[in-house]
Amino acid sequence: MITDAMTARLRPVQPGKTSLVTVLDVGSTKIACAIARLVPRPEGKALRDRTHIVEIIGFGYGPSAGVKSGVISDLAKAEHAIRAVVGMAERSAGVTVESVIVNVTAGRLSSETFSASVSLAGTEVEKGDVWRVLQAVNERSVRAERSVVHALPISYALDGQKGVSNPLGMVGDQLGIDVSVITAETLAMRNIELVLNRCHLQVEAIVATPYASGLATLVDDEAKLGVAVVDFGGATTTVSVFNHGRLVYADAIAIGGHHLTLDLARQLSVGVEDAERLKTFFGGVLPGLTDERDLVPVSPVGSGSEDVPLQIPRATLTRIIRPRIEEILTAVRDRMQATGMMDVCGRRFVLTGGASELTGLPELARRMLARNVRAGRPVGVSGLPQLAKGPAFSAITGMLVYPQVCGIEYSDPHRGRKLTGTDGYLSRVGNWLRSGFA
Numbered sequence: 001m002i003t004d005a006m007t008a009r010l011r012p013v014q015p016g017k018t019s020l021v022t023v024l025d026v027g028s029t030k031i032a033c034a035i036a037r038l039v040p041r042p043e044g045k046a047l048r049d050r051t052h053i054v055e056i057i058g059f060g061y062g063p064s065a066g067v068k069s070g071v072i073s074d075l076a077k078a079e080h081a082i083r084a085v086v087g088m089a090e091r092s093a094g095v096t097v098e099s100v101i102v103n104v105t106a107g108r109l110s111s112e113t114f115s116a117s118v119s120l121a122g123t124e125v126e127k128g129d130v131w132r133v134l135q136a137v138n139e140r141s142v143r144a145e146r147s148v149v150h151a152l153p154i155s156y157a158l159d160g161q162k163g164v165s166n167p168l169g170m171v172g173d174q175l176g177i178d179v180s181v182i183t184a185e186t187l188a189m190r191n192i193e194l195v196l197n198r199c200h201l202q203v204e205a206i207v208a209t210p211y212a213s214g215l216a217t218l219v220d221d222e223a224k225l226g227v228a229v230v231d232f233g234g235a236t237t238t239v240s241v242f243n244h245g246r247l248v249y250a251d252a253i254a255i256g257g258h259h260l261t262l263d264l265a266r267q268l269s270v271g272v273e274d275a276e277r278l279k280t281f282f283g284g285v286l287p288g289l290t291d292e293r294d295l296v297p298v299s300p301v302g303s304g305s306e307d308v309p310l311q312i313p314r315a316t317l318t319r320i321i322r323p324r325i326e327e328i329l330t331a332v333r334d335r336m337q338a339t340g341m342m343d344v345c346g347r348r349f350v351l352t353g354g355a356s357e358l359t360g361l362p363e364l365a366r367r368m369l370a371r372n373v374r375a376g377r378p379v380g381v382s383g384l385p386q387l388a389k390g391p392a393f394s395a396i397t398g399m400l401v402y403p404q405v406c407g408i409e410y411s412d413p414h415r416g417r418k419l420t421g422t423d424g425y426l427s428r429v430g431n432w433l434r435s436g437f438a
Contacts, residue, residue: 010406018037019052020038021036022100024103024201025393027105031067031081032396033060034388038053051404054400056385057094057095060084061085065077070188070252072191086100102205102207107146109250109251113180113248115179116177147186150247152247207402212394212399214229214398217376217398227350228241228348229241229242232257232351236256294313322364348374350376351376356376377394
């Protein structure tokens with residue numbers, strides 16, 4: 001039985017109304033905050049469910065501290081880093097932030113698909129019937145030490161007829177549902193809430209990073225036909241699979257771009273900052289024709305400004321970086337094969353996140369995964385500063401899209417907005433999962 005669960009309590013933005021939203025990306029290597037105005041979109045061509053135009057009015061960005069592999073490791077350091085970034089966004093927007101939508105990568109993210117059904121006795125399907133079948137999912141749901149981040153209906157079935165997208169108003173004897181449930185460890189979630197509480201910020205909603213990355217980078221046809229999104233983060237790599245326009249799978253692997261940096265630092269005996277620079281400007285995963293002749297300057301740890309930098313072939317960087325990237329891609333492939341998601345995702349992968357910009361990565365992924373691969377950048381958001389238009393900021397862009405699509409998840413509009421404690425976010429948001437099925 002679930003004792004604490006989290007699903008979206010954020011009310012979707014209302015059609016025809018302008019809203020203000022603040023999102024916070026708390027990562028292991030960077031923290032970013034964006035304040036945006038959601039303006040109703042005029043009639044015309046737009047991505048699916050994009051009811052509003054996102055206009056960035058404030059943006060803050062800085063190095064992360066007190067966060068390791070997405071887990072809060074030092075409350076004081078994390079609080080200081082978050083305050084600095086949120087303050088930067090507040091000053092540029094001219095507003096004071098009271099609540100945020102925050103992402104989560106920690107807590108061993110995982111997903112399961114549950115099915116349930118309720119009897120209709122030949123009557124029309126009403127909203128209450130939909131909620132009853134959603135609640136019935138709890139009987140097959142997760143362990144007490146894990147919390148629900150998202151509970152996303154995939155499809156409905158009426159009298160065994162699958163593929164029903166919206167059963168409201170239809171007549172039948174039995175209503176069934178398949179729900180994708182994304183979960184994480186409860187204690188990891190509580191620490192995220194706690195550090196935000198110390199910053200005097202309320203939690204509007206928690207969004208799984210792989211879900212946000214998919215919302216930011218996918219176009220409609222990809223999400224309908226089946227696609228996997230791999231987000232190469234700083235300390236974690238997340239995977240999400242979309243099919244029929246819905247998220248059906250999410251996972252996280254505790255290896256990311258920062259591990260590449262550490263590999264370079266150790267094997268070349270250079271500082272971490274120098275290793276990051278080498279990875280960013282010269283790193284790649286496939287050998288080039290001139291890589292053995294192209295020399296890269298390297299300054300070993302402890303060398304002074306008067307010392308002459310060493311010169312190493314660019315191919316040396318590739319030989320250090322490639323094994324780690326192959327390890328990540330192999331882990332992604334093996335996990336997806338074990339869960340059957342390689343078939344669900346169709347023939348397409350989208351690579352995003354900061355480390356996805358490594359030269360040759362799409363080609364290497366194409367060879368190892370035996371799928372079509374493209375690089376993914378945030379789409380459909382205007383006003384982002386130049387530095388935030390790259391794939392490293394896909395997650396925060398997806399969180400700006402999230403208020404427009406969160407309506408498909410269950411939310412309890414009758415609950416208050418208190419934070420931690422017995423009426424806290426973690427205890428409150430998931431009440432619908434436990435109130436009726438003891």
